[in-house]
Amino acid sequence: MVNDLNLMVAGPQGSGINFTSDTFAKVMTREGYYVFTNAELFSTIKGEHSYFRVRVSKDVIRSYSERVDILIPLDARSVILHKRELSPEGAIISEENLDDPRHAALPYRDILQTVATKFGKNLSELNVMKNTIALAAATKMIGLGGEKLKKVISENFASKPQIAQLNNAVVDEVYSKFSSNKKFDMEPTKYSKRMLINCTQAVGMGKVEAGMKFQSYYPITPASDESNYLESIMGEYDFVVEQTEDEISAINMAIAASNTGLRSATSTSGPGFSLMVESLSYAGMTETPVVVFYYQRAGPSTGMPTRHEQGDLRFALSAGHGEFPRVVIAPGDNTESFYDTIESFNIAEKYQLPVIVLLDKAMAMSNMTVEQFDLAKVRIDRGKLILKETSNYLRYKLTDDGISPRSVPGVKGGLVMIAGDEHDEDGHIFTEDADNRIKMMNKRMKKMGAVLKNTPEEMKVKFYGEQKNKKVVVSWGSTKGPILDALELVKNTSFLQVRMMEPFPVEEVTKYLKGKTIIDVEQNYSGQLADLIREKTGLVADSRIVKFNGRPIAYEELVRAFARVPKEKEVVLDYA
Amino acid sequence: MLSTVKPQSYKTDVEIDWCPGCGDFGILNALVLALQELKIPNENVVLTGGIGCSSKIPHYVNVNAFHTLHGRSLAQGQAVKIANPQLEVISASGDGDGLGIGSGHFVAAGRRNVDMTYLIFDNGVYGLTKGQASPTLPYGEMPKSLETENIKFPVNPLFLGLASGFTFVSRSYSYNIKHLKETIIRAMKHKGLSLIDIMQPCVTYNNINSKEFYDPRLYDIEKEGWNPLATSEREYKEKISQAVVKALEWGDRIPMGVFIEYQTETYDQKLQKLIPQYGKKNYVMEPIDSDGRPLGDATKLMDSFC
Numbered sequence: 101m102v103n104d105l106n107l108m109v110a111g112p113q114g115s116g117i118n119f120t121s122d123t124f125a126k127v128m129t130r131e132g133y134y135v136f137t138n139a140e141l142f143s144t145i146k147g148e149h150s151y152f153r154v155r156v157s158k159d160v161i162r163s164y165s166e167r168v169d170i171l172i173p174l175d176a177r178s179v180i181l182h183k184r185e186l187s188p189e190g191a192i193i194s195e196e197n198l199d200d201p202r203h204a205a206l207p208y209r210d211i212l213q214t215v216a217t218k219f220g221k222n223l224s225e226l227n228v229m230k231n232t233i234a235l236a237a238a239t240k241m242i243g244l245g246g247e248k249l250k251k252v253i254s255e256n257f258a259s260k261p262q263i264a265q266l267n268n269a270v271v272d273e274v275y276s277k278f279s280s281n282k283k284f285d286m287e288p289t290k291y292s293k294r295m296l297i298n299c300t301q302a303v304g305m306g307k308v309e310a311g312m313k314f315q316s317y318y319p320i321t322p323a324s325d326e327s328n329y330l331e332s333i334m335g336e337y338d339f340v341v342e343q344t345e346d347e348i349s350a351i352n353m354a355i356a357a358s359n360t361g362l363r364s365a366t367s368t369s370g371p372g373f374s375l376m377v378e379s380l381s382y383a384g385m386t387e388t389p390v391v392v393f394y395y396q397r398a399g400p401s402t403g404m405p406t407r408h409e410q411g412d413l414r415f416a417l418s419a420g421h422g423e424f425p426r427v428v429i430a431p432g433d434n435t436e437s438f439y440d441t442i443e444s445f446n447i448a449e450k451y452q453l454p455v456i457v458l459l460d461k462a463m464a465m466s467n468m469t470v471e472q473f474d475l476a477k478v479r480i481d482r483g484k485l486i487l488k489e490t491s492n493y494l495r496y497k498l499t500d501d502g503i504s505p506r507s508v509p510g511v512k513g514g515l516v517m518i519a520g521d522e523h524d525e526d527g528h529i530f531t532e533d534a535d536n537r538i539k540m541m542n543k544r545m546k547k548m549g550a551v552l553k554n555t556p557e558e559m560k561v562k563f564y565g566e567q568k569n570k571k572v573v574v575s576w577g578s579t580k581g582p583i584l585d586a587l588e589l590v591k592n593t594s595f596l597q598v599r600m601m602e603p604f605p606v607e608e609v610t611k612y613l614k615g616k617t618i619i620d621v622e623q624n625y626s627g628q629l630a631d632l633i634r635e636k637t638g639l640v641a642d643s644r645i646v647k648f649n650g651r652p653i654a655y656e657e658l659v660r661a662f663a664r665v666p667k668e669k670e671v672v673l674d675y676a
Numbered sequence: 677m678l679s680t681v682k683p684q685s686y687k688t689d690v691e692i693d694w695c696p697g698c699g700d701f702g703i704l705n706a707l708v709l710a711l712q713e714l715k716i717p718n719e720n721v722v723l724t725g726g727i728g729c730s731s732k733i734p735h736y737v738n739v740n741a742f743h744t745l746h747g748r749s750l751a752q753g754q755a756v757k758i759a760n761p762q763l764e765v766i767s768a769s770g771d772g773d774g775l776g777i778g779s780g781h782f783v784a785a786g787r788r789n790v791d792m793t794y795l796i797f798d799n800g801v802y803g804l805t806k807g808q809a810s811p812t813l814p815y816g817e818m819p820k821s822l823e824t825e826n827i828k829f830p831v832n833p834l835f836l837g838l839a840s841g842f843t844f845v846s847r848s849y850s851y852n853i854k855h856l857k858e859t860i861i862r863a864m865k866h867k868g869l870s871l872i873d874i875m876q877p878c879v880t881y882n883n884i885n886s887k888e889f890y891d892p893r894l895y896d897i898e899k900e901g902w903n904p905l906a907t908s909e910r911e912y913k914e915k916i917s918q919a920v921v922k923a924l925e926w927g928d929r930i931p932m933g934v935f936i937e938y939q940t941e942t943y944d945q946k947l948q949k950l951i952p953q954y955g956k957k958n959y960v961m962e963p964i965d966s967d968g969r970p971l972g973d974a975t976k977l978m979d980s981f982c
C-alpha cells in the first residue's frame with residue numbers, strides 16, 4: 101500500500117502539463133485525499149521545459165516531495181531530466197521505447213487512432229490528447245475507476261462538450277486496453293468535502309467576504325492570477341476590478357476609491373510594488389485605509405518572474421519616504437490567506453493606515469486541499485467611518501487614540517479635505533507650524549502601539565510543538581508548509597511562525613525564543629527575518645537555513661538540514 | 677484653522693498663496709462661478725489636485741478635496757468617479773503635473789472615458805520649483821527663469837487629448853473668466869471625459885507667454901463658425917481630423933473654444949456591461965455588513981473548488 105504518492109508531469113510549456121496535473125489533483129481531492137501541487141515554469145508561453153508535481157496522501161500534507169513515483173514526460177527531454185528523481189519502484193508513462201525497467205509503455209498511436217476512427221476524425225486532431233492517455237494510465241495504476249476521471253474532464257471542458265467527449269473516449273480506450281504490472285494501491289481514505297485552491301483564490305474569496313468593492317492592478321506574475329480570478333466573479337459579486345496603465349495608477353486608484361468610502365485593494369509583485377512606494381507613503385500621511393497584496397517573486401530587478409523567493413520582507417517594512425505607520429502581515433498558507441485578507445481590511449479601516457499582506461509565488465502557484473472556511477467566524481469592522489449627516493467635521497481631528505472620525509464625499513456636513521502635505525486637523529496645508537508637526541506625527545505614529553495592543557496573539561505569531569523543546573525553528577510565510585511536514589519526522593523541535601512583521605510582536609517572539617536554540621529558515625539569501633528579530637529583540641539566530649535558487653523547499657531537504665544545525669551556522673538548500 | 681464659510685459658498689476662507697496677479701486666480705474664480713451656477717451640493721463635488729502651484733486649488737474650493745501626489749490628480753479623480761458615480765468629479769493639474777510626470781495617466785484616461793472634467797493650468801513652467809521648462813514650453817524659448825533655452829519640442833495638450841480619446845477637448849484662458857466659466861460648465865455637463873487646456877500666464881517666471889502675449893492672439897474658433905458637436909461615430913471621425921488641424925495652430929493666432937464634443941459610451945456604462953448592478957447601487961452608502969456579520973457570502977465560491 102502507498103500513502104505518499106508523487107506524480108510529475110513534465111514537458112514543453114504549452115503542451116498541456118497543467119491540464120494533466122490539475123485534473124489529477126482534482127480527481128484525488130474528490131477521492132478524499134490531501135493534495136499538494138508545485139508548478140515550475142519558465143517565464144515564456146510556449147516551448148521551454150516546465151514541470152508540475154502533484155503529491156497525494158491520506159494524511160495532511162503541506163509541501164512537495166523530492167521523490168517522484170509516476171513520471172509523465174510529454175517529450176523525450178523530460179525523461180532525461182527527471183528520471184533521476186524517479187523512485188526505483190516508480191513508473192514512467194510514455195510511448196517512447198525506453199531502456200528503463202520502470203517504463204510503463206502504452207501504444208499512444210493505436211489508442212488515438214481507434215478514437216479518431218470512431219469519431220470520424222483525423223489522427224492529427226487527437227495528438228493533443230496524449231496527456232489524457234498518460235493521465236488515464238496513472239489513475240488506472242492507482243486503482244481508480246475511469247468514471248471519476250471522466251467526470252472531472254467533463255467539468256473542465258464544460259463549454260466544449262465535444263472535446264470532453266473525445267478525451268473521455270481516450271480514457272475508456274486506455275481503461276479497456278492498458279494493463280500494467282505497476283500498481284500503486286493507495287491506502288484508502290474517507291471522503292471529506294475539501295477545496296483544492298491556491299492562495300490567489302483564497303485571497304479572492306476573502307475579498308468577497310470582506311466586502312471589498314474596488315481592486316486595481318497592473319498585470320504582473322505571480323499576482324495577476326488573483327485579479328483575473330476576481331474579474332471572473334465581479335459581475336456576480338458586485339465589485340469593480342480595474343486594470344490600470346501602471347502600478348502607480350493602481351495604488352493611486354485604490355487610495356482614491358478608499359477615500360471615497362470603498363474597501364479597496366491592489367495586488368502586485370516586487371517590481372510593481374517598487375513603483376507604488378511614493379504612494380504608500382502618501383497613504384500613511386493621508387491616513388488612508390488601503391491594502392496592498394504583495395506576491396513576492398525572485399528578484400532583484402526583473403529577476404526570475406515565475407520563480408519563488410521571500411526576498412522582500414525588509415523592503416515591505418521600510419518602503420516609502422518618511423516615517424508613517426503601516427501594518428505588514430504574512431500568512432503562511434491558504435487558510436490563513438483567507439482570514440488574514442479579511443482582517444487586513446479591518447485593520448486598515450480601524451486604524452486608517454496602509455496594510456501590506458505579504459504572499460509569494462510558492463503560495464500563488466501551489467494548489468492544496470484545504471477545509472472549507474468557517475464563514476461564521478468572519479467579522480467586519482469599519483472603524484470610525486461616517487456615512488450619515490454630520491457637522492463641524494475635521495478629517496484629521498486630534499483624538500486620544502490618534503484615529504479621527506472618517507467621513508467620505510457625499511456625506512452632508514462631512515466635507516473631506518485629504519492632503520499629502522503636512523496638514524492641520526482640517527486637512528489644509530498652509531501651516532508648517534512646528535507644534536502642529538509634533539502633534540500630527542504623534543497622532544499617526546501612536547496607532548502602532550494600539551495595533552500591537554489590540555491584536556490577538558494568533559494574528560502575530562503561531563507556535564507549533566512543545567514549549568519545552570530546546571530547538572525552535574523560526575520562519576514566516578509559505579515555508580510554514582515544508583517546515584511542518586519536516587517536523588513530523590524530526591524530534592524535539594518546535595516551530596515559531598511570525599505572522600505580523602510590523603508592528604513587530606517583540607513580546608510574543610521573545611517569549612517563545614528566549615533561551616532557545618534558534619534555527620531560522622527562509623527563502624532568501626541573507627535571512628531577513630533573523631536580522632529583524634535581532635534588531636527588534638536582541639535575540640540572535642544560532643543557524644540560518646536559506647534557499648534562494650528560485651524553487652520552493654521540499655520537506656526532505658529540511659529534514660536533512662535540521663540534522664546539520666546548530667553545528668553549522670548556515671545551510672544553503674539547493675534542490676531544484 | 678476652522679472653516680467658517682457659509683454652507684452654500686463654494687469658496688473656502690483659506691488664505692491663497694499664489695503670487696499676486698497669477699493666472700490661477702482667474703481659474704479659481706471661474707470654477708467657483710460655474711459651481712454656483714450649477715448649484716451642485718458641495719458634498720457631492722470632489723476636486724483633486726496633483727502637486728504644483730495650480731494643484732493647490734483643492735484647498736480654496738469648498739467641496740471635497742483630494743490633494744494628491746505629483747502627477748496623480750487624474751488617476752485619483754477617475755477612481756473617485758468609478759467608486760461613486762453619483763459624485764461630480766473635477767481634477768486639476770499643471771502642465772508639468774498632467775503632461776510630464778502624469779502623462780501616462782493622461783493617455784490611459786482617454787481609453788476609459790470616465791464622466792469627469794480635467795483642468796490643465798498651462799503656463800509652460802514649473803512654478804513651484806522656480807520656473808524650469810515644462811512640457812508645453814515652446815521649442816527654443818528661454819523665459820527669464822531658465823538657465824538655457826528650451827531644446828525640447830512641446831507637447832500639444834489638445835492634440836494629445838484628441839489622440840488619447842478625450843470626448844470633450846477645449847482650450848480657454850484664465851483672463852477670460854466668462855469664456856472659462858462657460859467652458860467649465862459645458863465640460864461638466866458633457867457625459868464623458870472633458871479636457872480644458874487653460875492658458876494661464878505665470879507672472880513670476882514666464883515673461884514670454886504672458887497676458888500681453890495671449891490677449892492679441894487668442895481667438896474663439898466657435899465664433900468663427902466651428903461646430904465641435906459630433907453626434908455619430910462617423911461624424912466624430914470626420915471632425916477629429918479637422919479638430920487636429922485647428923489644435924496645431926500656434927503663432928500669431930492661437931485658437932480657443934471647444935474643439936470636439938462627442939457623446940459616446942462613458943466608463944460607467946461600459947462597467948455596467950460587466951457588472952450588471954454597477955451604478956444601480958451606491959457601493960459607498962450600501963452596507964457591507966450587518967452588525968459586523970459580512971453581507972458578502974463566499975459559500976458558492978468555496979463550493980466551486982470542491
